Amino acid sequence: MNEPLLQVSDLVKHYPVKRSTPWEKKRWVHAVNGVSFEVGRGETLALVGESGCGKSTVGKTLMRFHEPTSGQISFDGQDLAALSRSELRKMRRDLQFVFQDPYASLPPRNTVGAIITEPLEIHRVGTAESRRARAEELLDLVGLRPELINRYPHEFSGGQRQRVGIARALALEPNMLILDEPVSALDVSVQAQVVNLLSRLQRELGLSYLFIAHDLAVVKHIAHRVAVMYLGRIVEIGTTEELFANPRHPYTQALLSAVPVSDPTLRGQGERIRLIGDLPDPVSLPSGCSFRTRCPIATDECAVELPLLTSVPEVPAATAAACIHATQPEVAR
């Protein structure tokens, strides 16, 4: 894991707000406001946050489904944000995407075999027979029976469809998958199976994952590192262990306090931090720290300056948090 596979720096994505009259001032939805992170080879970085925080937009912008407003995306030494259309098509062999909704993301008119061989066909890999053989292998790889190759998506359950989606994403042997809430549309029992499948594939194929999720239990299980997003910014980033054990940002602390405790004897012990109010309007962001409107420990200074992600030099393992009141980790020994 020396050179990171994916390096994102200062990614910004703004959407124009539709104006009702042409003389109205142009306004923008600030979906992503300067996000930077890295994903190493074979590593899983989870991107978490509540609905509307911009985590899916980050994933889709990395795929250039949306054009980034500004920022650099370096993937395997290439700047994705600057690639031409044909270069982009070639790059897609190495970076694939798995969608949240397995009911919507598979073409309904095609058989599973046609769906899985489509990427191979697009990139002219092999012959019709070898592609079909590969599709059967891929079905086997994701835990589906190869005999199902002639079935249509509507005949499958959600979990099975998501496996088909994963098989399609793996067909070109990519280095990295962007998983956009890959299990949140599934039943909890099926979630576990798909998460296990993803862990196994990562080990066997050496894949890197950008795992976009809002379910912290799933994230804790699969991620090596976690980045917490709030209103288009990363407010805290660090290793999974450290972030779950010693969250420094008040927002992360609030998120973690909301995770249900599985052991009933331990229930009611942790203090539940309740956030008051709704997410501010992403069209007009609050000044300074964007979390201050809902932050339990906000002070007047929070409105002045935008806090940057800062790590603690004395404690290198500690997470980096973007908060002037961030909990200071104890300096060891």
Place this chain on the structure above:
Amino acid sequence: MTAPDRTVAGPGTKAGLDPKAGPGPASGPDPIAGTSPITGAIPVADPDSTTPGLDSDLLASPPVSPRRAAWRRFLKYRLALPGLIVLTLVVLGAVLGPLLWQVDPNAVDPAQYRNPPSPDHPLGTDSAGRDVLARLIVGGRVSLAVGLAAAVTATFVGILLGALAGYARGWVDSFLSRVCEVMQSFPTIIVIITFAAFFGPSLVTMIIIIGLMEWTGGFRVTRGLTMSLREQDSVVAVVGLGARNSRVLFRHIVPAVLGPATVIATGMISGVIMTEATLSFLGLGVPPPSSSWGTMLNQAQSLRILESMPWMWLPPGIAIAITVLSVNFIGEGLRNAVDPRQGQR
């Protein structure tokens, strides 16, 4: 690291990606069964079954293709199948009829002037002493050909421009949409009459003019559908695989649009048959001596014929009515067949 680090050599290890290696035995152990069950907040439901239950059910039943399901929904509209059968008979009659009824439709016989039906002329003769049955059969060819060809042309143009506008958006869409609006604001029949006057009445002119005037319906439907389809995950996914625009458009968007477009085309066929009848009635249809159902009606205009010689206008009138009706029934069935609200997800 919380992710399990234990390496388990399943049947689908990296070597499994080698295209030469065959797929593992289907009944063999499920690859995921060997992995360590996860711990923590996620409950593990039966780690042995990666593809629970459904697998065997699925294998037992034959694949239900979307096409088959659509056919079932088509049949659900009770009049659709009778409509299809009647239309087939009408088409067969027009195509094969001359082989069975070998009477020259253009043979003028002054001795047979406006004769009522008789064994020699089952549907009687017209003002030129020509056999009405033979003219009905040959005229059906013209009416059906115009209806089908013009509707197909119009729908083809509509789909092509609509998919282009909906997919490209921006100025292409603005331009094509304005052209479409201009076309719609013309009274079609007057434009067609003007063109027919310029280029002279003929079968081909009629097909082309009607085809180029009536594409707006197909255009609007295709454009709207394309705009929503291009944002759908299943289409975005194909873009993410690295597909070119042409592939996305012709492999994924156009096939999805074909169903609704077929409904529009069927709706148009009956309209075009009527337009052809109108044009012929006005004397701007196919030039004599060839006939169409509309020209036959045109030649039966006089009050005397209408009052006392029904054999001259009833057969083409009934033929038009039956054809239009059965095409409409088929269209209604097709509407059911492509309506996603009635189908499975």
